[in-house]
Amino acid sequence: MEIPVEFLLEKTIVVVAVFTISLVIAMYSTYAERKVSALLQDRIGPNRAGPLGLLQPLADGVKFFMKEEIIPSSANKALFILGPSIAMMTACLTGAVIPWGSYLDFNGVQVALQVTDINIGVLYIFAVVSIGVYGVMIGGWASNNKFSLMGAIRASSQMISYEIAMGLAIIALIMTTGTLSIGEIVQQQTTDWWNIVYQPLGFFIFMVCSFAECNRTPFDLPECEAELVGGYHTEYSSMKLGLYLFAEYINMFISSAVMSAFYFGGYDIPYIETLNLDQNMVTILGTLFFFTKIILFIFLFMWVRWTLPRFRYDQLMNLGWKIMIPLAIANIIITGACILIF
């Protein structure tokens, strides 16, 4: 099996770009989180570090690195380190299958703005997300602390429960698109309506479940600071805690990207073909438009966080199992009926 050098080079550049962009966006999500929360509460937010406080994420990062690294003496050292590593790794892996744009044309050489368009991209995302649960579980268990363990079990049962409804919501989407490849799903939306038109209920379920998957309010029981003794990361400090928190922001970025790719046309700008622009121009504009959508979704995540209070655990489970899953199944049945009739 020979792999051409150009191919390797092209993919390496795309991988590095995707990696960097997701890290930078996650970094500035922390800044945006503080800024949005401040603005929604009639405050100003960080404005001391650099102009408009733009260097605040760097300052936070330096703070995390400088803090004392504590590994509890009774903790399982190897697994204690493995936990946040898995959380961070799985968070970064998902970006590989998302189409960030169509393709750029360099004198006939076409460079796709997607790391890989595997024909099971949707399932790949699910697989990576389901592996992400281990980061939480291992971290909570390795701390050798009752509260961490309880927090880990709370977090992972929440993630598993909402994964089911999320998967069922996606099945309805796959029924309408007929493909598991994300590149193809986005491609279909460039010529057709966006999937939100066909799957409004599916989108709603998917959105609520991705809130739960990312541990965002109103589903942030895994890490509630106030009343449940933190959670799985109670014993963590310094950059290990930072990795957990940072992975959450990357997950938020990725789920915003997935939502906009699945339901809001990805890099598709409606009626751009009527302008007769150059292909490269269309691609760049499309990518920018995609990122605009992603940022709007990230804002939605934050907006909801600073509006709604947190669920109680039994309410969370009731919502997941007794409302979201039946709704998702009903959505599948309705979608199937519609496909059969039309």
Place this chain on the structure above:
Amino acid sequence: MANIIFYILSGITLCSALFVILSKNPVYSVLSLVITFSCITGHMLLLSADFLAVVNLIVYAGAIMVLFLFVIMMLNLNDAAAQPGKPFLSKLAAFVAGGLLLISLVYLLKGQQTGHIDLSTLDNNFGSAQELGKILFNEFLLPFEITSVLFLSAMIGAVMLGKKDLKDY
């Protein structure tokens, strides 16, 4: 290239599978079983069975093993010394059952013909969800449906067991 990956994956698979039964700590056993499943997923990818590979990862590594881990962490079985020794009879039963499994596996594999399949001659759609669906819902429709009924009954049974007292509901 594929060969190198195959040997590395096989090595990791065998080591982690051995560690599952040799490790004293049940949590380590479960985690190495997860690694085994992930490596098997890699093998499936090498055989271009993409759909099966990812579903294997989702179902086994992502869902079932998490539940195993749940139970083991909740029961706190990590103290091996605190557990009572198994009676001789159960050890014997385990040995016999394991030996029978080994014999049947060896017998099964003996009959298989070995040979090389050129993966490049395979259809591009090989192993995809469409192909698998067509096979499942045409050739193997009856076993598939029977299996799903089995799962349904198992699910209902679990719900019934999970309810403490039916009179309360």
Place this chain on the structure above:
Amino acid sequence: MQLTNRSKVVVDKKMTFMERIYIPAILGGMKITLSHLFKKKATIQYPEQQREFSFVYRGKHILKRDEQGRENCTACGLCAVSCPAEAITIIADERKKGEEHLYREEKYASLYEINMLRCIFCGLCEEACPKDAVYLTEELVPAQYNRKDFIYGKDKLVQPLGTSAHPKTYKPYKK
């Protein structure tokens, strides 16, 4: 008695379907938070920007002098009696010959201490004083490391010579 028109009677009625799916209520809440995005911010950029004190602000005490620089206080003890926190300690003394330029009355306070940890800054001493001697300024009582540093004696309380302004306009923090 109805105090405001915003008060509501609590009823435990069954929620309608629209109320039970909560989505209209959630959207209403999100509308409110979004409107706050554009509201005027309450933040004051502290070191650069300082908030105006209220006109009736009561801070650190001051023992006044009259126009000729003599202490007004005659150690009558009314401030100590009126103090609800019992923060004031006074020891009276008789004015000697030759001290007329220091003390206005024939009796003066040789010791006047206010325990700032006990003081609640109610201003009753200021109201009780018949001699116009004790006033509460807009000065803040700073934090200290030792408890004994909070007991302010005459060295800290008496108005410095030469600053014969009215106590309410005596604002050392204002430039």
